[in-house]
Amino acid sequence: MLIKSLKFRNSILSDSSEQINILKKFDESSFDSYIKKSGYEKFLSRKIEIFQINMGKMCNQTCKHCHVDAGPDRKEIMTRETMQLCLKALADSEIQTIDLTGGAPEMNPDFKWFVEEIKKLNRHIIVRCNLTIILANPKFHYLPKFFSENNIEIVSSLPYYQKSNTDRQRGDGVFEDSVKALKLLNDSGYGKENSGLILNLVYNPTGAFLPANQSSLENDFKKELLSKYGIVFNNLFTITNMPISRFLEYLLDSGNFEYYMEKLISAFNPSSIPNVMCRNTISIGWDGYIYDCDFNQMLDIKVNHSSPDHLIDFSIEKLDTREIMTGNHCFGCTAGAGSSCGGAVV
């Protein structure tokens, strides 16, 4: 069944301040208090290594757990003017990795132009491709060849190696289309030994539980996808679902919110703190605002503590040493083996 975005449905949760209020219920054991107890007086960033750009909320899928509240009914996308601000910021910095996400970033009409412009700066590009976009419309059939020609690293969600679990989270038919797209990427050299073309998959739990051990699950995925479909890939990233946006809606509707938050809090792992992604990543919104991570972006928590919060005022020096904005949703990145856009951090 197709679902609509929170925004389209005028859900109370489409207001990010409402989400923050709900998460405040756990302020007695707040994330900040856990950070302090772990020996961090201030939660500071390190040098920025990854420049993550959210190119818009438009997507061909409407996944139940989407923290962006993306979908076909979302029209917010990055303009070429804002992309030019990104290019200027990149040219003025030494950040080597550019991580393009969305929504489906490929749906932005300037996606191809933007990738080619970033390549001129000789930077490494990651595209978070939802796979099905490659088959969604003939105008996207160019993508596997375009990706390989530009040596783009692909990171794609596939919550499980079986249809039922995948479709429950991402929509009917998504597993079969994802398998077709993965085969096309393999045909272009992606995931193949010595090709230099990296294809990484992302596992998200399909419910209110934490991810399994990353390397153990990677072995399962590799075995199952190869034996059943002849698909190969490089690494599996396990990512914890954040208690925000549509996953928060699921948690509330299913009566799992308190249970899940208690789970995240009780699984707080101080050894994850040095490697959580906000410490080496900066996240850019479709409208050019700057955030500590993609999750803060969706809660509209901009960088603060005197850091410039829009690309117009971009200053790598200030952002490199900024104090990170936190909230109780951050427990999602520090539970168990930790979680980041690159998977487990411990």
Add this chain to the structure above:
Amino acid sequence: MEYYNSEDLKKFGNIEEYEPELAKKFFDYYGAVFAEGALTEREKSLIALAVSHAVQCPYCIDAYSHDALEKGCNEKQMMEAIHVAAAIKGGAVLVHGVQMMNHVKKVSM
């Protein structure tokens, strides 16, 4: 009155209140049993799930249903594990049919 309250599972550690030394020994042993060894953590989780059903412990069923998911098991694997428990329990009943037959044959003409 609900005799089993799922919230009580969180109080398991409280058993140390009346006997701390034995509780510590038990929880240390418990942790060691479930650590990766000759069997993987996932295999142990599935065994625990099956045994939880065999001993019909509601707390254990909740705990190991969740744990198995967090070890990367899928629903089919979990249900197969429960069938293993069911087969052993069912088999344990049925194999005693031999005892019944032995007795019947002994006392029958």
